[in-house]
Amino acid sequence: MLTDAQLQRYARQILVPGVDIAGQERLQQARVMVLGLGGLGSPAALYLGGAGVGHLVLADGDTVAVDNLPRQLCHQDDDCGRNKAHSAAAAIAARNPEVSVEVIPRRLDEADLDACLPGLDLVLDCSDNYPLRYALNRASLRHRVPVVSAAAVRLEAQIALLDPNRNDPCYRCLYPEAGAQTALSCAESGVLGPVVGVAGSLQALEAIKYLSGCAEPLAGTLLMMDLATLEFRRLGVQRRDGCPDCGGP
Numbered sequence: 001m002l003t004d005a006q007l008q009r010y011a012r013q014i015l016v017p018g019v020d021i022a023g024q025e026r027l028q029q030a031r032v033m034v035l036g037l038g039g040l041g042s043p044a045a046l047y048l049g050g051a052g053v054g055h056l057v058l059a060d061g062d063t064v065a066v067d068n069l070p071r072q073l074c075h076q077d078d079d080c081g082r083n084k085a086h087s088a089a090a091a092i093a094a095r096n097p098e099v100s101v102e103v104i105p106r107r108l109d110e111a112d113l114d115a116c117l118p119g120l121d122l123v124l125d126c127s128d129n130y131p132l133r134y135a136l137n138r139a140s141l142r143h144r145v146p147v148v149s150a151a152a153v154r155l156e157a158q159i160a161l162l163d164p165n166r167n168d169p170c171y172r173c174l175y176p177e178a179g180a181q182t183a184l185s186c187a188e189s190g191v192l193g194p195v196v197g198v199a200g201s202l203q204a205l206e207a208i209k210y211l212s213g214c215a216e217p218l219a220g221t222l223l224m225m226d227l228a229t230l231e232f233r234r235l236g237v238q239r240r241d242g243c244p245d246c247g248g249p
C-alpha cells in the first residue's frame, strides 16, 4: 500500500504504462545488490534508490580517489579516501531516505557471495575484476539469482541480463576466460564518464523492467554498444557446450 507521500514521490514512474501502483509496490518489495560502486554502480545505485527499490545491498572494498570523480557520480570531492559503499549509501540516503541500504565495505569473495545472495531478487554486477565476476557467476547459478552484467572501457560498453531461472547463458558462457580482450581495464585503457554512465543507467533500467514487470528485459541477448559511432548491436547468445560453470545446454 503506497502512502500519499510515496504516490507523490514516484508519480512520474507510476504513470509509465506497465509500472502502475502494482509495479511500484514490486519495486518497494525488491532486494537488490549492487556489486561495485564505481562508474557503473554509481548511476545504477542512484537510479534504483531514486526509484524506490526497497532494499539495496552495496558492496565495495575500494576507497574514493580523485581520478574516480569524473565518472563515479555517487562520490563528491570531499569523499576522497572514504569507502565507496559508504559514500554511495550516503548519496542514496540524501536522495531517498525511504530506501533501506546495507553497506558491505570490503571486497567480497565467493564465500561472502554465498552468504549474501540467498534472499536477493537481483544482483547488478558493476565490478571491475574478473575473479570477482566469475565468483559471482558461480554463486548466482548456485542460488538462482539473476545478474545484470555490464562492462565499459574506452568508448565501448556491453550489457546482458543473465537469469539462471531461464535458459540463459551464464557469464562464463559469454566470457570463457579472462583473456586479453576481457582483461582490458579502465585503469589501463581509459574510459569516458558518459560511457560508463550509459551502461550503468541501462543496468538500472533492466533491473526496473525485470522487477516491476513494466517491459520485457533483455533475454538471450548481449547488447554491444559502440559509443564512438553510437551503433548498438544485439547479439543472440546461447549456452556454451562444456561450460565449466553452468554445464552448457
Ligand SMILES: [Zn+2]
Pocket (backbone or CB within 6 Å): 169, 170, 171, 172, 173, 174, 239, 240, 243, 244, 245, 246, 247, 248
Ligand atoms: Zn555457462
